[in-house]
Amino acid sequence: MNSDVKTIFSSYHNNAQLFDEVFDSNGVAKNVYQKLLDLYGNHSIQEYVQLNNKAKASFFNQGITFQVYDNKVTQEKIFPFDLFPRIIDEDEWEIIEKGAIQRSKALNLFLWDIYHDKKIIKDGIVPLDLITSSANYLHQMIGVDPPGGIYNHISGTDIIKHSDGNYYVLEDNIRCPSGVSYVICNRTALKRALFGVFNHYKTHSVTNYAENLLEILESVKPKGVDVPNCVVLTPGMYNSAFYEHSYLAKAMGVELVEGRDLFVENDFVYMKTIRGPIKVDVIYRRVDDLFMDPLEFKPESALGVPGLFAAYRKGNVCLANAPGTGVADDKAIYTYMPQIIKYYLDETPILNNVHTYHCSRPDELKYVLEHIHELVIKPVDEAGGYGISIGNRLTKDEIKVVQEEIKQNPRKYIAQPIMSLSVHPTYIDDSESFEQRHVDLRTFTLLGHEKEFVLKGGLSRVALKRGNLIVNSSQGGGSKDTWVLKK
Amino acid sequence: MHQEPHEMSFEYSITYKAENEYENPVENASWQFLIVPENNDTQELMRVDIKNSLGAKNEFSENGYGFRTVRINTLEKFQKLNFSATFKLKKKSFNPFGQVPIFDIASNYELVQSLYFKVDFEPFLGQTKFTTLPQASINLFVFDPALSIFDNLQKLNTWVYQFIKFNTGVTHVNTLLKEILENPEGVCQDFAHLFCALARANKIPARYVSGYLHQGNGYFGDSQMHAWAETYVPQVGWVGFDPTNNLLVDDNHIKVAHGKDFNDCSPLKGVVYSHGANKTSHSVEVQAQQ
Numbered sequence: 001m002n003s004d005v006k007t008i009f010s011s012y013h014n015n016a017q018l019f020d021e022v023f024d025s026n027g028v029a030k031n032v033y034q035k036l037l038d039l040y041g042n043h044s045i046q047e048y049v050q051l052n053n054k055a056k057a058s059f060f061n062q063g064i065t066f067q068v069y070d071n072k073v074t075q076e077k078i079f080p081f082d083l084f085p086r087i088i089d090e091d092e093w094e095i096i097e098k099g100a101i102q103r104s105k106a107l108n109l110f111l112w113d114i115y116h117d118k119k120i121i122k123d124g125i126v127p128l129d130l131i132t133s134s135a136n137y138l139h140q141m142i143g144v145d146p147p148g149g150i151y152n153h154i155s156g157t158d159i160i161k162h163s164d165g166n167y168y169v170l171e172d173n174i175r176c177p178s179g180v181s182y183v184i185c186n187r188t189a190l191k192r193a194l195f196g197v198f199n200h201y202k203t204h205s206v207t208n209y210a211e212n213l214l215e216i217l218e219s220v221k222p223k224g225v226d227v228p229n230c231v232v233l234t235p236g237m238y239n240s241a242f243y244e245h246s247y248l249a250k251a252m253g254v255e256l257v258e259g260r261d262l263f264v265e266n267d268f269v270y271m272k273t274i275r276g277p278i279k280v281d282v283i284y285r286r287v288d289d290l291f292m293d294p295l296e297f298k299p300e301s302a303l304g305v306p307g308l309f310a311a312y313r314k315g316n317v318c319l320a321n322a323p324g325t326g327v328a329d330d331k332a333i334y335t336y337m338p339q340i341i342k343y344y345l346d347e348t349p350i351l352n353n354v355h356t357y358h359c360s361r362p363d364e365l366k367y368v369l370e371h372i373h374e375l376v377i378k379p380v381d382e383a384g385g386y387g388i389s390i391g392n393r394l395t396k397d398e399i400k401v402v403q404e405e406i407k408q409n410p411r412k413y414i415a416q417p418i419m420s421l422s423v424h425p426t427y428i429d430d431s432e433s434f435e436q437r438h439v440d441l442r443t444f445t446l447l448g449h450e451k452e453f454v455l456k457g458g459l460s461r462v463a464l465k466r467g468n469l470i471v472n473s474s475q476g477g478g479s480k481d482t483w484v485l486k487k
Numbered sequence: 488m489h490q491e492p493h494e495m496s497f498e499y500s501i502t503y504k505a506e507n508e509y510e511n512p513v514e515n516a517s518w519q520f521l522i523v524p525e526n527n528d529t530q531e532l533m534r535v536d537i538k539n540s541l542g543a544k545n546e547f548s549e550n551g552y553g554f555r556t557v558r559i560n561t562l563e564k565f566q567k568l569n570f571s572a573t574f575k576l577k578k579k580s581f582n583p584f585g586q587v588p589i590f591d592i593a594s595n596y597e598l599v600q601s602l603y604f605k606v607d608f609e610p611f612l613g614q615t616k617f618t619t620l621p622q623a624s625i626n627l628f629v630f631d632p633a634l635s636i637f638d639n640l641q642k643l644n645t646w647v648y649q650f651i652k653f654n655t656g657v658t659h660v661n662t663l664l665k666e667i668l669e670n671p672e673g674v675c676q677d678f679a680h681l682f683c684a685l686a687r688a689n690k691i692p693a694r695y696v697s698g699y700l701h702q703g704n705g706y707f708g709d710s711q712m713h714a715w716a717e718t719y720v721p722q723v724g725w726v727g728f729d730p731t732n733n734l735l736v737d738d739n740h741i742k743v744a745h746g747k748d749f750n751d752c753s754p755l756k757g758v759v760y761s762h763g764a765n766k767t768s769h770s771v772e773v774q775a776q777q
Binding site: 118121122124128131132139140142263264265266267294295296299306307309310313314 | 517519544546548549550551552553556558560602603605606607609610613747756757758
């Protein structure tokens with residue numbers, strides 16, 4: 001290597017306080033990354049910038065964008081993509097994969113129970129209030145048997161690697177988890193930009209997601225159907241994930257439909273086509289529960305299909321994920337995951353939960369009040385990051401305010417230790433160099449009738465602002481291609 | 488409700504009519520009627536005749552709680568829909584007081600406090616949009632622990648009957664209890680919501696019931712669909728109370744459906760792709776032949 005040329009990692013600042021996935025505290029690259037660093041090290045930063053710009057352009061050209069609603073102006077943006085991939089070796093991946101399947105299965109059994117006998121509540125393990133107070137709990141699902149016995153066909157589990165080197169689950173997304181199309185696009189973009197690097201690693205493919213999704217959907221076909229007709233139901237082109245809906249439909253080779261393309265007759269669902277109606281058996285729906293059927297749920301919904309829920313209750317069509325599944329991806333339910341796994345599977349959790357203190361329990365409340373500076377305080381009933389206090393960012397006065405709020409209404413709050421996410425070298429436009437940035441991982445798990453699948457890869461989301469722990473795309477996060485290595 | 492032997496049965500003829508008129512032509516619409524009497528221990532549906540002026544198919548289906556619905560999807564542009572349904576129904580005559588047992592008061596109150604009971608009856612114990620009492624009104628009617636649940640419910644029935652003044656045109660389908668408590672006037676829907684809310688505040692499962700009432704005796708609620716409540720009474724089961732008329736539900740009440748509140752029982756739901764004003768009117772006629 002010519003030492004006069006500024007190579008891409010020459011000014012990388014390795015903060016030993018942070019858990020860097022690539023370099024150890026002495027700045028030595030971990031084994032699995034060594035080859036990659038050699039390969040990337042051959043490039044100057046200028047060459048890298050050019051490649052990076054090309055990759056960006058290819059996202060725009062393919063229309064892989066999402067909508068940002070800001071100042072009443074809708075903007076098309078690409079999800080910032082980083083060309084330096086994240087590598088997960090086979091041993092670590094095995095833990096993640098087994099852990100993700102364990103959680104999906106436990107959640108599925110939990111959902112069956114909640115909508116049937118509610119044994120876990122009667123046995124005093126999960127409080128009744130937690131279920132009945134959830135906006136995603138649907139009384140209409142009580143006693144309904146979803147085809148194949150599956151509720152959460154598609155789960156997106158958000159995982160972080162902590163500074164202790166272990167993986168922790170942050171949340172289970174089992175309503176309409178999105179992001180899988182980015183996983184596939186990131187791989188494509190990286191292959192286009194730097195095909196050669198793939199020759200040196202045995203990386204699992206991610207393009208088999210769609211065929212597995214189709215198999216999962218077909219496995220939960222309604223009774224009496226031989227070859228099921230599956231479709232993807234989208235809210236339409238103005239939805240922020242429309243690209244993903246169209247991608248998945250195309251990759252599975254099935255129709256992409258909107259509510260107005262479907263109708264219900266005698267409790268069967270049909271798709272309007274120029275050759276007349278065609279019966280639909282399985283719907284991968286990316287429309288929220290309450291917008292699915294204006295006759296059963298929100299009457300003002302223009303996205304749904306009148307009579308769809310009646311067809312579902314009759315068992316004539318399968319909806320993936322099942323209506324009412326969201327009751328199990330509640331923040332408060334998350335805290336019971338270890339007990340839920342134990343209760344239904346009689347196993348210990350393979351992936352850790354972040355330890356949670358319930359302020360409703362007096363001894364835990366005492367601990368929380370005394371340790372606010374090292375905890376994250378979250379209200380149990382709000383979503384989207386509202387009302388969260390991060391203890392080490394608060395002034396003394398602010399801590400007092402939070403203490404008072406918790407004392408006033410302990411039932412409303414939970415607290416968790418501040419988790420230190422691992423960091424990964426990420427190219428930063430402003431400084432034209434690689435810097436450490438926090439990263440998480442969304443995995444995609446599929447559950448069908450006697451079939452399960454975890455995508456070997458995932459969406460590694462990067463917080464592009466320095467020190468930021470929030471990686472959501474709406475918060476200006478980016479993403480990386482994520483390689484899972486073969487044995 | 489248990490039946491006494493050798494009792495009589497009536498035959499009812501019920502006609503439900505709806506007329507929807509739109510200012511502008513409607514391209515496309517779906518309606519769902521929840522108006523078909525259910526079959527249960529005391530009533531048996533003998534015949535159903537349904538007509539609509541658009542020549543569209545009348546499809547039978549079920550709502551999210553398993554009650555029968557009639558659904559219509561229009562085929563072509565229209566501005567007016569006439570819908571009529573006639574039901575012939577056999578109703579067994581019964582005395583609602585006939586099978587009231589001797590209550591084990593203490594153990595009944597213990598039962599309704601148990602976790603199993605709360606879990607099993609959870610849908611009918613919670614608050615909904617239409618059965619939420621303002622915080623200040625939660626103790627508006629507190630059960631007397633010396634009396635049986637049944638006796639308390641009867642007192643509650645009378646209390647609601649006396650509290651609200653029957654008056655049409657004051658409230659509408661979206662009226663909340665908060666408004667009723669401020670100005671206690673309303674129709675059967677409001678009586679039923681307040682009754683359910685107060686029964687639930689006392690830990691007794693209560694469900695909102697929609698149906699038809701056979702007048703004859705000058706009861707309120709004749710020319711429209713009627714609403715009342717059913718509560719779960721330990722040792723007996725679900726017992727119907729009609730707070731609008733200060734009555735226990737008897738053989739003049741013909742049940743269509745129940746739910747947590749009106750939202751689950753709305754007789755007509757529609758999705759209409761049109762703009763501009765519309766007018767809807769319903770009428771109900773109930774005739775008995777002994």
